[in-house]
Each structure stands twice: as C-alpha cells, then as structure tokens.
Amino acid sequence: MIRSMTGYGRGRAAEGEVAMRVEIRSVNNRGREVRLRLPNELVALEPELRGEVQERVARGRVDAFVEWEGPAPAGPRFAVNPAHAAAMLAAWRELAVRLELPGEPGVGDLLRLPGVVEPVPGTELDPSRFLPLARTALRAALDEHARSREREGAALARDLRERAELIVRLVAEIEERVPGAAARQAQDLRARVTELLGAVPLDEARLAQEVALLAQRADVTEEIVRLDAHLSRLAALFGPQGTEIGRALEFLVQEIRREVSTLSAKCGEPEIDARTLAIKAELERIKEQSANLE
Numbered sequence: 190m191i192r193s194m195t196g197y198g199r200g201r202a203a204e205g206e207v208a209m210r211v212e213i214r215s216v217n218n219r220g221r222e223v224r225l226r227l228p229n230e231l232v233a234l235e236p237e238l239r240g241e242v243q244e245r246v247a248r249g250r251v252d253a254f255v256e257w258e259g260p261a262p263a264g265p266r267f268a269v270n271p272a273h274a275a276a277m278l279a280a281w282r283e284l285a286v287r288l289e290l291p292g293e294p295g296v297g298d299l300l301r302l303p304g305v306v307e308p309v310p311g312t313e314l315d316p317s318r319f320l321p322l323a324r325t326a327l328r329a330a331l332d333e334h335a336r337s338r339e340r341e342g343a344a345l346a347r348d349l350r351e352r353a354e355l356i357v358r359l360v361a362e363i364e365e366r367v368p369g370a371a372a373r374q375a376q377d378l379r380a381r382v383t384e385l386l387g388a389v390p391l392d393e394a395r396l397a398q399e400v401a402l403l404a405q406r407a408d409v410t411e412e413i414v415r416l417d418a419h420l421s422r423l424a425a426l427f428g429p430q431g432t433e434i435g436r437a438l439e440f441l442v443q444e445i446r447r448e449v450s451t452l453s454a455k456c457g458e459p460e461i462d463a464r465t466l467a468i469k470a471e472l473e474r475i476k477e478q479s480a481n482l483e
Contacts, residue, residue, distance in 0.1 A: 191427070191434060192483045193341035194218065194249035200329025201258065202322050208258035209322050211330040213242075215338070217481055218250035226254045230261060231323065233316040238327055245331045247433050248483045253330070255323060262314060273304045338483070345478055349438075350427045352471045356445070357420055359464045359471075363452065366461055367409055409452045416448040438479035442472050 198213045223242045225235050242251055281294050300306055423441050426434045446469060453465035 190339050191342040191346045192335070192338040193345060193481050194338070194435070194483050195341060195481065196334045196338035198330040198332065198334030198337060200326040200331070200333065202325035202329065203258075204322050207262055207319070207322065209319070209326045210256055210258045211323075211326040212254045212256075213251060213330045213334045215246065215249045215251040215334065218248065221246060221248050222250040224250070224252050226252070228255065228257055228261060230314050231255065231316050231319060234320055234323055237320060238323060241324060241327050242331065245335065246483075248435060253327070255327070262319075267306050269300075270305060270307055274299055274302075277302045277305060342482065345481060346427055349475055349478055352475050353420075353423050353427065356468050356471050357424070359468050360416060360420060360449070363449075363456075363461050363464050364413060366458065367413065367452075367456060409455050412448050412452045412455070416445065416452070419445045419448065433483050435479050435482035438482065439476065442476045442479065446472050 194215060194217045196213075196215050200211045200213075202209055221243070223239055223246070225239055225242075227235060227238070238253070238255065242253055278294065278299060284290070285292075419441055423438075423445070426437060426441070449465050449468050453461050
C-alpha cells in the first residue's frame with residue numbers, strides 16, 4: 190500500500206484507574222526522524238516506544254506525544270530523617286563557631302542536605318509497569334496514523350499514475366517519429382548545403398559521408414531501450430505491491446529526464462522537442478508529489 194508521509198493518529202489505553210493517551214503527527218522529511226514526548230515518570234520507556242514507531246514508519250518526521258489521561262499514578266513518597274537532620278545541624282553549628290559564621294540554617298537549607306529527606310522504600314514508581322499500557326495506546330495511534338497515510342497515499346498515487354500514463358503516451362509518440370528523424374535531418378542538410386553552394390556542383394560523396402556521420406550521431410536506440418525500461422519500472426511502482434516508493438520515484442524521474450533530453454538533442458526535431466518539454470513538465474510535477482510519499 191502506497192502511503193503519504195503526512196498523517197495523524199490517536200490512541201488510548203486504560204488499566205484500572207490509570208489511563209494513557211498517545212497522539213501522533215507526521216510530516217514530510219528526507220529521512221526518518223522520530224521525536225517522543227513522555228511524562229517524566231516514563232522517560233525510561235523511550236527506547237522501547239521509539240522502536241515501535243520505527244517499525245511502522247520508514248520515512249518522515251514523526252512527533253509522538255504520550256500523556257497521562259487524568260492524574261498521574263502516585264509517585265514515590267518521601268520522609269524526613271530527624272536523627273540525620275539533627276546531626277547535620279550540629280555539624281553546621283560547630284563549623285559556624287570555628288569559622289565565626291553568623292546565622293542559623295533555615296528549614297529549606299536543611300532539607301537540601303544529603304540524607305535529610307529520603308524516599309520511603311517500596312513507593313518508587315516503576316516505569317516498566319506501564320510499558321504494556323503505553324504500547325497499547327501507541328499501537329492504536331499508529332494504526333489510525335497508518336490509515337490516514339494510506340488514504341492520502343492512494344489519492345497521490347492516482348494522480349501520479351495518470352501523469353505516468355501520459356508520459357508513456359508522449360514517449361510512444363516520440364518513438365514513432367524517431368525512425369524518420371535521420372532521413373529528415375539528411376534532407377535538411379542537403380537543402381542547406383545546396384542553398385549555400387548555389388551554382389557550385391554538389392560533392393555527393395562528401396555529402397553522403399556527412400549524412401552517414403549525422404545518422405550515427407542521431408542513433409537513439411540505446412536511449413529508447415533505457416527509457417522503455419525506466420517507464421516499465423515506473424508503472425510497476427504504482428502496482429499492488431508498491432509500498433515505500435518515494436526514493437525510487439525520485440530516482441526514476443531523474444533518469445527519465447536524462448534519457449528524453451538526450452533523445453531530443455540527438456533528433457533535433459520541433460515535434461519531438463515539444464513532446465520532450467511536455468514530458469519534463471509532467472516529471473517535475475511527479476517529483477514534487479514524490480516528496481510527499483514514504
């Protein structure tokens with residue numbers, strides 16, 4: 190399924206009184222960039238959740254926001270160690286006497302000293318406990334995100350397929366005119382030489398040599414073979430097996446443009462030049478749209 194890089198999705202999961210929601214937004218990007226926003230209590234889960242996103246998104250800039258729905262679960266509780274606080278205060282006073290320092294430490298000063306405030310054992314919040322809940326919410330958001338990208342991708346693919354079919358028709362019209370291009374160039378050369386020479390006799394042998402060289406330079410067999418191969422691959426990209434086609438599409442646009450430019454330059458005919466310009470215009474539109482595809 191062809192997907193756009195632009196998409197949006199939301200997911201939610203709950204377990205008892207604890208609920209979590211996830212929101213995902215993505216936009217175009219040359220590569221893949223995943224940015225996660227997690228509550229402070231769940232920062233340790235980032236590697237696992239990032240891996241979930243990377244498995245589902247190959248290209249684009251993705252922002253995923255993970256939040257508690259409602260109050261966060263109770264975090265660790267803390268208690269004051271009175272004996273430790275008293276010992277620290279005594280040490281402070283002794284130091285103040287020795288150094289003749291004025292004043293007494295305040296409560297805030299004491300609370301900041303190491304060991305005065307300690308977490309109550311068994312009340313720490315274990316992030317891994319919430320990993321299944323976060324994964325469930327994230328996967329639901331990724332499912333909706335994928336559906337939105339597929340809808341937009343299908344619309345883009347229809348437009349691109351029509352443009353590719355138009356290019357195929359224009360190339361076919363060019364190829365129909367190629368066999369007679371050398372003969373028409375030879376005829377034009379004869380007419381120009383005759384006009385320049387006037388009454389001077391025409392050297393048929395020399396003219397035949399120039400015509401042969403002109404025909405050799407105008408041979409576009411290799412260009413046509415490569416162009417047909419590129420067009421076949423272009424059509425295959427929009428088939429049922431097409432998935433991550435963005436980069437392949439950019440490459441093919443570049444190669445097709447190169448071949449039609451060379452073919453046009455060798456043939457040197459207004460009819461072929463006009464179709465070449467039309468093909469390049471369609472290729473430019475395809476290039477612009479390919480920047481939106483995964």
